[in-house]
Amino acid sequence: MKDSLVATTDSKANRLLQIEGLPILAVLLALVVAFMVAAPEVFLGYRIYMSFLATVPPLLVLAVALTLVIAAGEIDLSFPSVIALSGWVLAYCIHELGSPWLGLILALTSGALVGYVNGILIARVGIPSIIATLATQFLWGGLTTVFSQGLSYSLGDVDQLFLWRLLVGRIGPFPVQALWALAVAVALWLVLNRRRFGEHLLFIGDNAKVAEVVGVNVVREKIRMFVLMGVMAAFASVLLTLENKNFFNTQGGGYLLEVMAAVFIGGTSVFGGKASVAGSVVGSFLIGMVEAGLVATGLQGFWVRAVVGIVFLGAVVGHLVIEEPERGRALLRLIGAKVKLGRSTHT
């Protein structure tokens, strides 16, 4: 009787762990609770969350889009330059031409163009994605500087535009871009998990040759995937530029490692074939809030970055322990912890 009760409890726990993104969400919630305890004056108020909801969306949009690319066993390193290029296109149209809607369309088109070029280089020409997108990162970043003549633009009165209110305005204190980011995440989750295109990407990531043999048009699907990544990077750039009310010539430069960290912390496999959009969403918030959280606890000076590293490592280990107890146990055995997990306690 006791054994059957334990088995039932275990099976319920396993079912819970099967829910996409739940283990990393548990880690995030634990972190938020820790911040609430350590810095209640900040984390029990609403303002810090509104700040996160205003600043995390570009990171989130990039992370969920990159999740699809990594699911297919590829990588895109050019998106920081798309943030600069599309941001310039938007800012130029607003600042010089007074046409925000044209700016939006051309910004998204520029992202699609970058993605299409990446797709052709990778899927048709056969250049490895890490090399092709590294090269296009330099190319588009450099061209942005040429186009902008190195100038940054202040978009001072942009908040008077309907486009601004539509994309990054506020409903009370709530930043609208958080809703857009959520919509993008839901759409891309559906694409990955409910559409043939997503199925094909996972198949390609698992084994591209087998995918081709069974009739998947690998070249076409990869090009579509990079175009989607380019458009999403451009959309992230639009959100960032409008939220900042400024175009910075170097914008996007700090996002590369943060976005990749958000994707991998979220549980997407670096080898392709396995991906979690929900995990990337949670990973984005984790990455986007950890440094601010630590600063709010009173951590200062040169220690902040080191502790950020420790928290990341803790998040990865915590995720591993919750999602894959066997590997978690092995890790804990390795570091000599006498902690018993799961079934090992039922001897």
Add this chain to the structure above:
Amino acid sequence: MKALALTIATIGVATFAVSLTALADEPLGSGITMYFQMGGNPGDGSTLPRTNGARAAAAAYGVKLIEQYSGWQPETMLKHFKEALAASPGCIEIMGHPGNDAFAALVADAEKRGIVVTSGNSPLTKLKDQYTANGFGYAGVDLYEGGKLTAQKMIEYGGLKKGDKALEYGLRAQAERGRSDQGLYDTLKAAGLEVDYIEISPEVDHDSSLAVPILTAYIQKHPDLKAIGTQHGNVTAFIGKALQDAGKKPGEVIVGGIDLSPATIEGLKKGYISVTLDQQLYLQGFLPVTQCVLSKKYGFAGLSTNTGAGVVTPKTIGALTPLIDKGIR
């Protein structure tokens, strides 16, 4: 026949005269190639006016200018110097960030080969003392003094007093560049303020919009905060936004920063930024090219110019805006 000979002779004399005139009109720096370390990334707010200044001077003197951008990475500056040496140019301008010791052997090699080396933005005092006679000059702010001046103006402008809470958000981990942050920090401390310090991460260093939630969290954690200081140009641009997100009104927290990006100007106009150190970056581009030409051509010794003599406040920003829009100020 005689007429033909006369015509040829006339043409010859005229050609010679034109050649002489052309020689006399030849720009002073004609034939000189100069490698120039610009500092950050092409076009960023802390680099563009320097680039424009150097380009303007190069065009005026007829110097062939080779621009090098390091993203403020000291190791890249050293690499660029080695690349410049390999090309044997007439002059090289270096940034002081890697420090005297790191540059010593490289500069010695350049000097031995007759290349004029000069410095900008961050001083290399030891090397300058050693090679001044050969044209080793400095165009830039005395970093520590620049930070000190910013802090003094923050205190003066905001009426800061002993016991007031302040935050310094800087790059003190970078030996040379961090000296301006150190100057700001020391001056606030010396005035009796209670100063916290947070180091800027590399991600924020590259894309300063990432500083917003960090600063927002800090500001909320410390409701008694009276002042924020930084010597990072792009971070300066985002402090106003963090203050807004944290629910602060313009002037409620005194902000001292550096440089004049469009966003910083906006912050000054709205009153979120109280003072910003004007390094006059254009001069940091123009003067080293002038130094190069004068030293290479006529053997003049190195000149030292402190380009950061003052701060800009909400009251003084108006007149500078058109020049800032052109990337000159």
